[in-house]
Amino acid sequence: MINKLLNIKYPIIQGGMANIATGTFAAAVSNAGGLGIIAAGALTKEELKKEISICKSLTTKPFGINVMLMSPYVDEIMDLIIEENIKVVTTGAGSPGKYIPKLKEHNVLVIPVVPSVALAKRMEKMGADALIVEGMEAGGHVSEQTTMALIPQVKDNVNIPIIAAGGIGDARGFVASLALGASGIQIGTVLLASEECPIHQNYKDAVLKAKDTDTVVTGRSLNAPVRILKNRMAKSYLELEKEAKDRMELEKLTLGGLRRAVFEGDMENGSVMMGQIAGLVKEIRPVKAILEDIYGKANAVMKEIEEKLK
C-alpha cells in the first residue's frame, strides 16, 4: 500500500539524517528499491538545490526531501520543493502544519514524523498523506515514547498509513512493525553501515562497534533531546546537564558536533548520532543488500511466528 502510494519496490524509506543523506546517497537508496530521502537539515536553498540536481542525475526513481523544521531556511526550502516538483516530503523536529496546504496544492505527498497520538491526529486532520511514527529508540532528535508502545496507539486513532521508525534494523523489526499496524518502515542507523553512506569511516566503525547500551539521550533538560553515541562529549554534556549548567555552556560542547563526527570522524568530541539498534549492525553492506535482506527474510520470520502459534 505504501509501495503503491510512493511508487517504490519495498515499503522501506530512508531516514532524514542531516549532514549525511546527500543527493548521491538518496539516489543509492532509491535505485535499490526504497525511498531515498535528501536531508535538508540546515542546508540553504542553494545548497539543497545542488543536492536535488545530483540526485536527479543519478536516479529516475522517486525520491523525497526531509525538512528539519528547526532550520532557519524552512520557508525557502518549501518553495524549492515545489519549484523542483519533488513528489514526497518527510518532516522532523516540529509540526509542518502551516506548510501542508501549499504542499498539497502542488500534489506533494506530505509524511510528517509524529512522536505522539495527539500530533498524529492533528496531522491527519490537516491533510497529511501518511505518518512516520518514530519511537525514542531512534538516533538524533527523539521524543519519549517507544516504537512498540506508540505504533498500535497511533494506528487505533488515524486512518492514514503509518510508517514505523526507531529501533528497526532487520526483517524481525520489519515484521514486528507490520504486526503493530504499520504499512512500512523507515530505517536510518542500519544504513549508516552501508558502502554508499558518505560518513567518515570512523563513524561507520563506531556503528559496527556499538553495543545495545552504547547510546544515550542528551539535552532532555533543554527540551532538545538527541540520541547519540555515549562518547567523551556525551558524558561531559550529561555531567553539565546534571549540574544544570546554562544553555550557552552546553551549546559550546555540541556546536558543530555532528559535522565533526560526519566529516572529520571525531568519535570522541563529535555528536555521533545513531539509534539503539546499532548493536545489531555488524557489517558494512551495499544499500541494495540491506534492503533485500530486510524484505527478503520477512517470510521466514512469519513462518517462525506461525510455528510458535501451533
Ligand code: TUI
Ligand atoms: O527529526 C528527527 N531527528 C533528527 S532531526 C536532527 S537535526 C538536529 N540536530 C541537533 C539538534 C536538533 C536537531 C537530528 N535528528 N526525527 C523526527 C522527530 N520528530 N522526532 C521527534 C520529532 C518531533 C518532535 C516534536 C516531531 C514533532 C514534534 O512536534 C512538536 C510540536 O510542535 O507539536
